[in-house]
Amino acid sequence: MLPEDFYTxxxxxxxxxxxxxxxxxxxxxxxxxxxxxxxxxxYAGVGDKASHAYGGRRTTRTETMxxxxxxxxxxxxxxxHHLFNVVTNVQDIPHAILVRAIEPLEGIDIMLARRNxxxxxxxxxxxxxxxxxxxxxxxxxxxxxxxxxxxxxDRGIKVRKTDIVSGTRVGVAYALEDAxxxxxxxxxxxxxxxRGKGL
DNA sequence: CAGCAGATTGACT
DNA sequence: GTCAATCTGCTGC
Numbered sequence: 001m002l003p004e005d006f007y008t009x010x011x012x013x014x015x016x017x018x019x020x021x022x023x024x025x026x027x028x029x030x031x032x033x034x035x036x037x038x039x040x041x042x043y044a045g046v047g048d049k050a051s052h053a054y055g056g057r058r059t060t061r062t063e064t065m066x067x068x069x070x071x072x073x074x075x076x077x078x079x080x081h082h083l084f085n086v087v088t089n090v091q092d093i094p095h096a097i098l099v100r101a102i103e104p105l106e107g108i109d110i111m112l113a114r115r116n117x118x119x120x121x122x123x124x125x126x127x128x129x130x131x132x133x134x135x136x137x138x139x140x141x142x143x144x145x146x147x148x149x150x151x152x153x154d155r156g157i158k159v160r161k162t163d164i165v166s167g168t169r170v171g172v173a174y175a176l177e178d179a180x181x182x183x184x185x186x187x188x189x190x191x192x193x194x195r196g197k198g199l
Numbered sequence: 200c201a202g203c204a205g206a207t208t209g210a211c212t
Numbered sequence: 213g214t215c216a217a218t219c220t221g222c223t224g225c
Contacts, residue, residue: 041206050206052221061220079218081207098206129207139219171206 002152007069012088012095016042017185019086019152021159024102026135026150030110033135035102035125036157039186039193041169043085045095050175050183053094064143065094072150074132074142081129082138086146100128100170100184102135103192111135127194163188170195 002022009015017040025034043051052062052075064073065087073085073096089095102125104111111134115124125131132138137150146152166182173179186193 043206052206057221059221075206076219078205078207079220083206085206100206123209127207169206174205 001147002154004070007086007088007146008090009069010089010093012042012044012097013183015086015088016040016097016183017164019097019099020164020185020187021157023105023153023155023157024099024135024150025106025153026137028136028149030114030136031107033104033107033110034153035104035106035131035135035192037099037101037152038103038190039099039101039126039184041098041100041185042183043096043098044183045089045093048175048181049178050169050172050181051094051096053096062094065096066092067143069095070146072137072141072144072146074137074139076139077129082132083128084132084135084137086152098128099131101126101186101192101194102131103190104134122192126192159187 019037019040022037023034024037046056053065061075067087068091069088071087073087074082077083085096085098087096104125115134125134165186165188167184169184
């Protein structure tokens with residue numbers, strides 16, 4: 001399991017890259033489900049127009065982002081989808097990383113049941129809403145420390161620097177010039193990446 | 200308090 | 213390719 005000081009570092013963009021190849025695990029009543037993180041996006045706090053915490057905004061929803069690194073920030077998008085983020089940096093610095101896609105490892109039958117699907121295809125976990133549903137993550141888990149039912153492990157999977165690709169974040173056109181920041185990272189060629197399919 | 204847009208997905212034309 | 217689903221929070225009356 002990743003130590004707390006993995007999350008409390010100051011450079012959210014670096015942590016977003018470091019998360020690629022790590023294994024996101026959930027362990028709820030139905031059993032253990034997990035997958036390799038293949039796509040992330042960094043949201044760099046009060047100065048980032050794409051972030052919910054831009055300008056120091058604090059609401060019921062965003063309050064969790066101000067926690068110290070190493071807890072989950074889960075919020076509802078479009079009233080339907082539960083999006084899972086990893087909070088980073090120290091208390092009161094609202095950095096977070098959206099985990100957009102995983103490559104399924106364990107508990108694939110459980111994930112298929114949660115998604116109401118029969119066959120394993122990239123659609124099972126490619127995309128932040130789909131991934132959270134497969135892992136059983138919901139807004140009720142926001143604020144939970146990543147050391148109990150939801151956690152991230154380093155299983156020694158090596159991702160070469162040359163296999164990490166960056167691009168603009170998805171769905172943040174409203175962020176004006178910040179929409180062009182290369183804060184989205186994914187593993188080149190991995191079929192479980194939500195868009196671009198590993199270009 | 201009404202209206203609108205959003206870090207999305209899946210069903211349908 | 214188009215569009216509805218439906219909660220949070222911002223804007224403006």
